[in-house]
Amino acid sequence: MLFCRLATTLGTFDISLDKLSDGELWLAQFFRGLSDGATYASLALALVMIYKSTGFINFAQGSLALLGVYLVYVFSVEQGLPIAVAVVCAMVASALVAMFIERTFIRPFPPNNVLPLVIVTLGLLLIIDSAVGIVWQFRTRSLPSMFSDSAPIQWGIARLTWRTIGNLGAVFVVVGLLYVLMARTKIGLAFRAVSSNLESAQLMGIRVGSTLGFGWALAAAIGTLSGALVVPDLLLEPSVMLRVLIFSLAAAALGGLDSMVGAVLGGLVVGLTRNLLVTFLDLSELALATAVAVILVVLLARPTGFLGTVRRERV
Amino acid sequence: MNFTAMGFKSNQAVADTQNTQDTQDVDLLQCDSEYLKVCGLRAAYGDVGVLHGIDFSVAKGQIAVILGANGAGKTTTLRALTGMVSTEGSIRLAGEELVGEPTAEIVRRGVAHVPQGRGTFGDMSVEENLLVGAFVRNDKQVRSDIAYWYQTFPVLGERRNQPAGSLSGGEQQMLAIARALMLRPSLLLLDEPSLGLAPMVTRFLFEQLKASNAIAGTTMLVVEQNAGLALSVASWAYVLEAGEMVLAGPACELAVNDKVRRAYLGY
Numbered sequence: 095m096l097f098c099r100l101a102t103t104l105g106t107f108d109i110s111l112d113k114l115s116d117g118e119l120w121l122a123q124f125f126r127g128l129s130d131g132a133t134y135a136s137l138a139l140a141l142v143m144i145y146k147s148t149g150f151i152n153f154a155q156g157s158l159a160l161l162g163v164y165l166v167y168v169f170s171v172e173q174g175l176p177i178a179v180a181v182v183c184a185m186v187a188s189a190l191v192a193m194f195i196e197r198t199f200i201r202p203f204p205p206n207n208v209l210p211l212v213i214v215t216l217g218l219l220l221i222i223d224s225a226v227g228i229v230w231q232f233r234t235r236s237l238p239s240m241f242s243d244s245a246p247i248q249w250g251i252a253r254l255t256w257r258t259i260g261n262l263g264a265v266f267v268v269v270g271l272l273y274v275l276m277a278r279t280k281i282g283l284a285f286r287a288v289s290s291n292l293e294s295a296q297l298m299g300i301r302v303g304s305t306l307g308f309g310w311a312l313a314a315a316i317g318t319l320s321g322a323l324v325v326p327d328l329l330l331e332p333s334v335m336l337r338v339l340i341f342s343l344a345a346a347a348l349g350g351l352d353s354m355v356g357a358v359l360g361g362l363v364v365g366l367t368r369n370l371l372v373t374f375l376d377l378s379e380l381a382l383a384t385a386v387a388v389i390l391v392v393l394l395a396r397p398t399g400f401l402g403t404v405r406r407e408r409v
Numbered sequence: 410m411n412f413t414a415m416g417f418k419s420n421q422a423v424a425d426t427q428n429t430q431d432t433q434d435v436d437l438l439q440c441d442s443e444y445l446k447v448c449g450l451r452a453a454y455g456d457v458g459v460l461h462g463i464d465f466s467v468a469k470g471q472i473a474v475i476l477g478a479n480g481a482g483k484t485t486t487l488r489a490l491t492g493m494v495s496t497e498g499s500i501r502l503a504g505e506e507l508v509g510e511p512t513a514e515i516v517r518r519g520v521a522h523v524p525q526g527r528g529t530f531g532d533m534s535v536e537e538n539l540l541v542g543a544f545v546r547n548d549k550q551v552r553s554d555i556a557y558w559y560q561t562f563p564v565l566g567e568r569r570n571q572p573a574g575s576l577s578g579g580e581q582q583m584l585a586i587a588r589a590l591m592l593r594p595s596l597l598l599l600d601e602p603s604l605g606l607a608p609m610v611t612r613f614l615f616e617q618l619k620a621s622n623a624i625a626g627t628t629m630l631v632v633e634q635n636a637g638l639a640l641s642v643a644s645w646a647y648v649l650e651a652g653e654m655v656l657a658g659p660a661c662e663l664a665v666n667d668k669v670r671r672a673y674l675g676y
Contacts, residue, residue: 283541
């Protein structure tokens, strides 16, 4: 049995040597990797926002995005709004839901004790996912994309589609807007002060609760956008964001967990490795495992990720 | 029980429960000069009580100092004033009760607190630290205030774009004080500003504090282990021992008090 499996693996490895010389296939997978990477990057950005401000990973981030994507579905397919308008409406709606959740389930817990909060977000993940399943049933639907699947640039099977360009563009626009928000506005200043030193931020008169609520709202809106980017390539069903969340976690960890630029870089690296490894080593069953493998390798070599800050404290 | 009125007074003889009652009665009769008035203040970390019902007050525009050994409860007293530790008793600022208010709301009433260890935002620039200090202000003079602090502490101006975490201990203390005063507070709380600093830097900082007090009339409450220096700038002093106020009086009188001299001045 084991030998059979090994033989098959070696056999496919032979084939992939052929594939390796196929330039068009490389390019095709590279474009797919960019497109996937952009969507992972956007959800990773949402994770990083919460991690930066609170010091914990919000495992419910994928579920909030899932809820957001279903809202996109409701606004676009059921209510007949243009898809771009539907996405904006869903981003606003999911931001409001996230503010409510932060207020009700997160704020009662002391912000400096991380473990209970992580458990709460895990609970929220299960609750939101099942609630979505109950409301919209466990059947698959298809979601329209904001970007067309036609390709302005094409070499054989390698197609650079508007969707890939749109996904990448959306992520860069989000990063740009976040940068301006953080660096140039008063609420951004408050957010960074809370991230930097919670107690000192309070001592400056910053209302930490509402600042964190704002962070949750922003993260949920970005998560919804990432869902709206990725789901059209897949099918809409209640577990669709869970897989995306795992790749996004990998992306965020790669980037260093507290760096927004790192999250984008991490997302692209995970997207590319995933698509290239799966194609050339024929590892489609191990697609999820590649994400974990990438995290392991990078974090072994560089424990703070690409751009994570090394915490130094003067005593 | 009013130290300002009575001068030296041992607090230990008085039952805590009576303290609150007495002070409230006194409050009605007199002392509108007392800007900050604390009665029967108790504070605890979990089950461990740190303050056992202390009374003290600070007059408007005054610099008061609390002396005490390690673990006496000096830091806890300041943390209680800004709502950062669970507190019982009464803290009145200009007659308004602060106990039970969240930290941010107390700060918005004009109480600035420079915590022990300075609490600067290490990954943000010097200038951003000062901007956060003025977070609750909406007036147009924030920029000119920043310019004023760059003039007072030139090293901050030179390093305005560097992360605060890269400054030396003394520079960070200057930044922490300037940042707190960016609030334009009516009451400034300082927790061990001399900790870990060279004596010359400490002296310079205290001179600046005294100048701010004289110019802006900011009421200040300083917690210090460097008793000699603190007594030289303060006009009123308290001595805290094991969570109880044991001495109070004008700073110049406490400076020559035998007990204070032996325990805190070391001669």
